[in-house]
Every structure is written in structure tokens, then in C-alpha cells.
Amino acid sequence: QSALTQPRSVSGSPGQSVTISCTGTSSDVGGYNYVSWYQQHPGKAPKLMIYDVSKRPSGVPDRFSGSKSGNTASLTISGLQAEDEADYYCCSYAGSYTGVVFGGGTKLTVL
Amino acid sequence: QVQLVQSGSELKKPGASVKVSCKASGYTFTSYAMNWVRQAPGQGLEWMGWINTNTGNPTYAQGFTGRFVFSLDTSVSTAYLQISSLKAEDTAVYYCARDRETTVTTSDYWGQGTLVTVSS
Numbered sequence: 347q348s349a350l351t352q353p354r355s356v357s358g359s360p361g362q363s364v365t366i367s368c369t370g371t372s373s374d375v376g377g378y379n380y381v382s383w384y385q386q387h388p389g390k391a392p393k394l395m396i397y398d399v400s401k402r403p404s405g406v407p408d409r410f411s412g413s414k415s416g417n418t419a420s421l422t423i424s425g426l427q428a429e430d431e432a433d434y435y436c437c438s439y440a441g442s443y444t445g446v447v448f449g450g451g452t453k454l455t456v457l
Numbered sequence: 458q459v460q461l462v463q464s465g466s467e468l469k470k471p472g473a474s475v476k477v478s479c480k481a482s483g484y485t486f487t488s489y490a491m492n493w494v495r496q497a498p499g500q501g502l503e504w505m506g507w508i509n510t511n512t513g514n515p516t517y518a519q520g521f522t523g524r525f526v527f528s529l530d531t532s533v534s535t536a537y538l539q540i541s542s543l544k545a546e547d548t549a550v551y552y553c554a555r556d557r558e559t560t561v562t563t564s565d566y567w568g569q570g571t572l573v574t575v576s577s
Contacts, residue, residue, distance in 0.1 A: 348501060382563045384502070391552060391567040392494075392502065403565065435502050439562055445518050446492070446504040446561060 349374065349447035350436055357455040363424040366452045368436030369417060374447050376417035380439035383412055383421045386451075387432045395434075396421060423454070431456040459483040461553055461568035468574045474541040477571045479553030486534035487511050490556035492564050493527060493538050497549040505551075507561045508536060516561070543575045 351369040358364040368375065368383075375381055381399045384392035394403050396412035399419065409425045419438070423430055436449040464478040479491070493505040506517040508527040515527040526539045536553055551571050554564035 380562045386502075391570050392554075392564075393567070394563070394565050397557065397563045397565070437502075437504075437563070445506065445516065448502045448504060451501040 348450035349440070349444075350438060350449035352434075352436060352449040352452045354450070355453045355455065357457055358423075358426045359457045360426050360428065362426050363422060364426060364454065366421045366423075366434055366436075366454070368419040368421070368438075368449050370419075370438055370440075370447070371417055373444070374417075374438040374440035375414065375419050375436075377441070378439045379414075381412070381414055381419045382437045383410075383419075384435045384437065385430075385432045386435065392435065426456050428456050430454060459555065459566045461555060461566055463551075463553060463568040463571045466572040466574070468576065469543050470577055471543055471545060471575055473543050473575075474539060475543060475573055477538045477540075477551050477553075477573070479536045479538070479568050481534045481536070481555065484555075487531055488559065490559055490561055491527075491529075491536045492554045492556055492561060494552045494554055494564070494567075495549045496552065496570075497546075500549075505538075507556065509560070510536070511559060540573070543573075545575050547573060548575045549573060 383396040386392045399414045400412040487510045492507045495503045505521045508515045528537045553568040555566045
């Protein structure tokens with residue numbers, strides 16, 4: 347059982363928007379602004395899409411955005427494209443004792 | 458450009474040991490922490506811990522103490538993961554991932570992964 351809770355799957359049509367939630371506790375998501383999101387295509391390494399809750403690394407399209415409210419973080423992908431179909435993982439720093447925790451992952455299907 | 462290149466796939470028998478390497482290039486190796494992440498077949502990502510590349514001090518997540526050892530060779534900008542007394546449930550892809558900071562916060566660059574298969 348993962349420390350952070352994500353929906354197992356979400357789907358959307360090309361051009362639509364989808365939001366993936368990530369629920370933790372005040373000891374991880376709610377307690378720190380070190381929430382990140384990773385995209386993973388089959389057989390590939392994860393790729394950082396969002397860090398520090400809402401910042402995008404260079405090269406990540408601005409269709410990807412992140413936010414946080416309380417103990418829940420969210421990743422929104424607007425203008426869905428076929429290449430967005432992948433697994434998405436949220437991640438949070440959880441203090442010096444626990445370290446880092448991941449969500450269980452969400453499979454995004456572009457219909 | 459930042460690159461992390463990991464060693465190739467390994468097939469090991471139960472009880473054996475394995476050492477995975479992660480060679481970094483394109484940045485100052487000792488300026489950023491290094492994380493290790495496991496992904497079992499068909500499963501999610503699991504953080505194993507991190508190593509301070511300045512001091513060499515490792516920190517292990519719960520469930521990764523005892524048989525797992527993180528180490529460094531800063532002269533060749535390489536981090537290592539050694540797993541001893543291998544079990545079938547250790548079968549997974551192991552990733553090294555550079556952190557954005559000197560301490561653990563967020564992994565930004567990842568190696569390509571090393572598949573370790575434990576089977577008799």
C-alpha cells in the first residue's frame with residue numbers, strides 16, 4: 347500500500363483536460379512544498395514533469411500544471427495529446443525520518 | 458547535459474549478491490544527492506533511500522536496511538547499489554536518480570534503470 351493515494355486510472359479525449367489527485371497527510375503532502383509529479387511511459391525511466399508543487403522543468407509543456415490544497419496535490423493536463431498516455435506518479439518529501447514517498451500511480455488513457 | 462548511465466541487466470540466483478553502478482556526467486557529482494528507486498514488475502515506484510555525495514553518508518528507507526548498501530566512488534562520479542542475499546522478491550528495475558539539492562527533496566534526472574532478475 348502506497349503512502350500517497352492516487353486514482354488507478356483516468357481517461358480523456360484529445361484536447362480535453364484531466365486532473366489526477368494525490369492525497370497524503372500533514373506529514374508529507376500537507377507539510378512540505380516538495381511535491382513532484384513524474385510521467386512514465388512503458389519500459390522507460392520516469393520523467394520529472396512538476397516539482398515544488400507547481401514548477402515546470404525546462405522543456406515540459408505548459409499544458410502540465412500542478413497545485414496543492416491541504417493534504418491533496420493535483421496534476422492537471424490540458425489539451426490532451428496522444429503522447430500524454432502514460433503512468434503518472436506523485437511524490438512528496440515526508441521529513442528526515444521517512445524521506446520520500448510515492449503514490450501508487452495513475453494510468454492515463456487518451457481515448 | 459546531465460546523464461546517468463546504469464550498468465546492464467543482471468540474472469542472479471537466490472542468495473547471491475549484485476552491484477549496480479550509476480555513472481554520472483554533465484554536472485558536479487558531489488553537489489547533488491543521489492536517490493535509489495525500485496520498481497517491481499508491473500508495480501509502482503518505491504523510494505529506497507539516498508546517499509549524500511559529499512559525505513558518503515547513506516540513508517535507507519524502511520524495508521531497505523540490512524541487505525542494501527549505497528556507496529560512491531567520487532573519483533569516477535559513480536554511485537553504487539549493492540544487494541546481498543538476493544531473494545526472488547528483489548526482482549525489479551532499480552533506478553538511480555539525481556536530486557535537485559544536496560539533500561533529498563526531488564529527483565530530477567534518472568538513469569535508464571537496471572533490471573535485476575533473481576531466479577534459480
